[in-house]
Amino acid sequence: MGATDRFQGDPGSSAVAPSDPGGLLDVLNVAAVLLNAEGRIDLWSPQAEILFGYSAEEALGKYAGHLLIDKEHLDTVLALFSQVMDDGESWAGVFPVRRKDGSTRVVEFRNMRLQDDQREYWALGLATDRTTLRRVERNLALSAQLVSQAPIGLAMLDTDLRYISVNPAEERMNGVPAAEHVGRHVREVLPLIDAAFEGAMREVLATGTPIVDQYTVGRTPADPDHDHAWSISFYRLESSDGRVLGVATSSVDVTDRHRAVEEQRRTALTLQRSLLPHPPAQRPGLEVAFRYRPAQATIEIGGDWFDVIPLAGDKTALVVGDVMGSGVTAAATMGQLRTATRTLADLDLPPARVLHHLDHITDGLDTIATCVYAVFDPRTERCDLSVAGHLPPVLLRPDGRRELLDLPTGAPLGGCGISFESTSVDFERGDQLVLYTDGLVETRDQPIDARLNALLDVLDDPHRSLDATCDLLLHTLRHSGERDDVALLIARAGPGPAGRGEGQGQSGRPRTAAR
Incomplete structure (x- = not known):
């Protein structure tokens, strides 16, 4: 470790470490000059050479007053020097200094008397450029005020x-x-x-x-x-x-805003849950399980809904939908659409006609929604479906085959005026239909096709209970902190009317294989 290395120590620490350039002393570039009792320069620091322009060889041994001070200020400076040397009281102040190049620089000085072991007196002068010092002082004061206020x-x-x-x-x-x-x-x-x-x-x-x-x-x-x-x-x-x-x-x-948003979230969640159906009564030839999970983000409670609607002739309508937006408005709109869907379902219309009417209703609500509407008839073991801009349902067969149903996607509900189509599929004993909203599968970092394939991968056991399948889907596909809510509905066909043959429809036709 060289003798010229600089050191810095932390309070209470016995260790030393080299300091780095760029500190306050480097910014101020403080010059040190030592004078003997006669006023001759005995020591001259490198910073003094920078500040005054004279090299050590040019300055050492010279009278400081004659070297650095103009004649008009010389008497004043000599009087101050005598005061410091006679009384031993330090002096601080500002006066102009003549540099080697003939220019004048206003310098901030600190002068003090020193005594050596021979009881001789010396004068130590510390100096820095006044403009630089004032700038640093101003910046420090401004920083301190900004921080404190x-x-x-x-x-x-x-x-x-x-x-x-x-x-x-x-x-x-x-x-x-x-x-x-x-x-x-x-x-x-x-x-x-x-x-x-x-x-x-x-x-x-x-x-x-x-x-x-x-x-x-x-x-x-x-x-x-x-x-x-x-x-x-x-x-x-x-x-x-x-x-x-x-x-x-x-x-x-932001506590006030946080609490207001939390209150809004609780209100939207309470409203939404009050509008969602209670566990539906057991439907003929059908077993049903469902889940609703609100968004885990603070204000993203949305308009996802599901429903299980009894129809005439032992038929059952299965509905899952998603209103665009979030908060109380989305939840209220969801409630209106759910009520309208139940009213239309009582008319026993084909799924495509139900969506057609919902499209006009949604246009009047000035919103957009997606929906899948399915009607299961246990007597014919058929399921008729229609989709309005919604993700495809999954059909899971008892032998483990599963597919995303290839249905005409249609347009979202909201006044687009595009017609909808109904598709009929076999839905016999042991078959499962999985309806869901996009919050189950969509993420920001994976394409939707990959996520839909992941959904199919989870549906690997057709004999698992429906409740267990719901929980497994949510646990596997839904990540913590998701900013979208989820509605999930799974229906499994049970025994049909008495007298029907295993694996055949009412007319004895073979069941349709999953694509």
Whole structure:
């Protein structure tokens, strides 16, 4: 380790380490000049050469006053020098200095008397450019005011995620005095905060990529009995030479908005659940299971619905639909469409005609919705289906064969005026029909074809109970934090009317194979 290496030590630490350039002393470029009792220059720092323009060889041994001061100011400077040397009181002030090139520079001085082991006096002068010093002072004052008066919480943490400083707004948010932040790990100060808070800071430290407006929920010592919410941004702190110093956070308290959104979510969810059917009575020749799962994101409760509607002649209508949008409006629109669907179902219309009428009704509601409407007749062991812009149902046979039904997709409900088509398929004992909304299969990072294939892969056991199949589909396909709700309805054909042959329809025809 060379003798010219610079060192810096942390308080309470016995270790030393080289400092890096770019610190405050480097910015100020403080010059040091040592004068003997006669005013001659005895020591001349490299910074003095930069500030005044004279090399050490040119300056050493010269009278400082004659070298650096114009005649008009010389008497004043000599009087100040005598005062410092006689009284031993330091002097600080500003006066113009003549540089080697003849120009004048206003310099901020600090002068003090020193005494050596021979009891002789010396004068130490520390000097820096006044303009530079004022700029640094102004920037520091402005930074301090911005930090202290900012209405958002600001904090700086080191690379071990221990607090270095917090501003008053952060202090109030956390309910912990600023002095009790400093030196403590974030988990010590905020033990009830979401774990994602610490994870985000570690990610920013590792990558250097800022994270902006991360929604964080948790509790603080300021209010340990209630959840609060913040929009927090994280960015890495680096020195001028790129050395990682830590991470900074800026926090905006959005608790009021969070609570309002949560209340809206509860209202929409309550409304939606009140509009969805209760477990339907057992239908002739049909076993049914269903699930509804709300969006796990805060405000994304939507308009997904399902229904099981008794019809004349032991028939049953099976419906799954999805209203575009979210919140109370979508839930209310869903309720209107469900009511309209039940009213139309009582007319015993073909599925395509039901969707035709729903299309006109949806146009009047100024919204868009998708829907699949199916009618099962246990007497004929047939199922008639029609689709309005909805994902295809799955048909699962007792021998394990399964397929996405190739049905005319149609257009979403909402006044497009496009006609719908009905398709009839065999639906005999043991056959299952799986109806679902897009929240079950759609993701942001996978194509829909891959997700539909994943749906078919899960349906690998036709003898599994319908409730178990519903739970397995949700567990396997639906990821945590999904921003869309899910409606899922599975129907399995049971025994038909007495006297029918196994594996044959009422007319004795062979059943249609799955495609």
